[in-house]
Amino acid sequence: MYATINGTKLYFDVNGVETEVKNGTIQHKPIIFVIHGGPGGTHFSFKPHLDHLTNHAQLVYVDQRGCGYSEEGDPETYTLENNVEDIEALRKYLGLAKIWILGHSYGGMVAMSYALKYQENLQGLLLIATSPSYRFMEKAKQYVEENGNDDQKFYANKLWEGNFQSEEELQTYYDVMDPLYSVASQNKESKPKVKAKRSYKALNKGFGEFLRQFDVVENLRDIWVPVLIIAGKHDWITPVSENRIIHENIPGSSFCVLDNSSHSVFVDERDECLALIENFLADHK
Template identity: 60%
Template sequence: MMFANINGAKLFYDVDGASVRIANGKIVHKPVIFIVHGGPGGSHLGFKPYFDSLADHAQLVYVDQRGCGFSEEDQPENYTLDQNAEDIEALRKALGLEKIYLLGHSYGGMVAMRYATRYQKNLKGLLLLATAPSYRFLNKAKEYVEMHGSVKQKYYAEKLWAGSFQSEEELGDYFKELAPFYSTAAASGNAMARPKTKHSYVPLNKGFGGFMREFDLRDQLEKVDTRTLILAGRHDWITPVSENEEIHRRIPHSEFQVLERSSHRIFADEQEKTLQFIQDFLNEVH
């Protein structure tokens, strides 16, 4: 396992794929993609094995945010959007990398956008998967649960909105109960078997119970000059298509695609299409 001491915290990262290869007698430098998970409180394991084949085309650097996954726990006051973005920049420097691609899913997309507003000079490209540019997504998600949720789903969703989970087990119960909302594959009973992984409830509580209620990157996105790919799931309940369209309208050099048979976990619901969009984007930009 690989760790780096980043801004006072011990962060886990993992590298999948070589940075160079030999093709037709020439050295080919592959793009480097930092991959940032959602939550807050998720882990990089949520991307596996869905992204494994992407390592044939790029070097993947998976990151567990502070207090999440295999990374060291920290003081709750350090679980913030700004700190997560600063950690990405510090890890880029620690690994001796120049320009990188940055891919973020859900809350990870919010981290990626915050990073882009500060460090776009260090970005080759930005990939935003099923995310939102401001706090406004919360009201839309609440309306969806109120309209479509069962009694149990509404009960656990209220804990999410309040940021009031008391244990990893309770947060695990939330994801189990709301799994059909997050994935069309789960809703149809066709989801891939998944191992039990850590659910970091303290960072999640800090986000949904605090800073995510007021974060707003919309005006800043208009200054992002980085080539950007935005992917959304047609049936996404928590970061709906409209939120991703807003990002597309704000970022000048952006491409927007909707996966018609997906919910929030687009790379699980339509893995092949998701990876194809990413590979096409890399081929075009790199």
């Protein structure tokens, strides 16, 4: 499905129902906007894992502008600010009142930024393996220098520089870095992941430009909606320490660390992650 908003065509997909009848009464489920990472990712990487949440919520998967099935448009418009405005415009387009936002990695950065501007339209935030500032990059660089092999160091430098030249080169990056992104990928018998279209232009724009100035740490204390933060113990790019900073600066937030996960927590410990989300939603109806 497409929505023409803010000068672009944004792709979204809705899974699950918003209302259901239980014990003879109509009950409303929470509506969760699912915001992918990258920048340059796609909602498709979440679907095999998050669709299990439809027993508890209605999911609105979103491909950010220039990403996935959304219109490519002008790369100069690939900004965090526009990603925030696109979420708000889509919420209005769908005629929704308050929503939850689940943001993974860069999607969590978008979610926090949305909360700081449009908090009155939020029920809560589900922040998964993310960071509140550009400082995550220095920690990730150090991790790769100390633990990465030669290929991983080479392709990680392309990430820091925002210097990918094609979708194929970006896919090679993810193939090479996969053992760092997922504990499960180190198991030769693990299930194959969905290889979805990624935007190297959006990734370059983020790491080469606007993520270098991203910092919401000092503003997080202004967030008052319910917030759940989930981190992977072995996450190399948005480590536990970055997620803990979010927790320490958002009053009343909940913080959990998954012991057998890296950055791809839905791949490494899907059931444990979904249980945390389901329980949090139940506690904040």
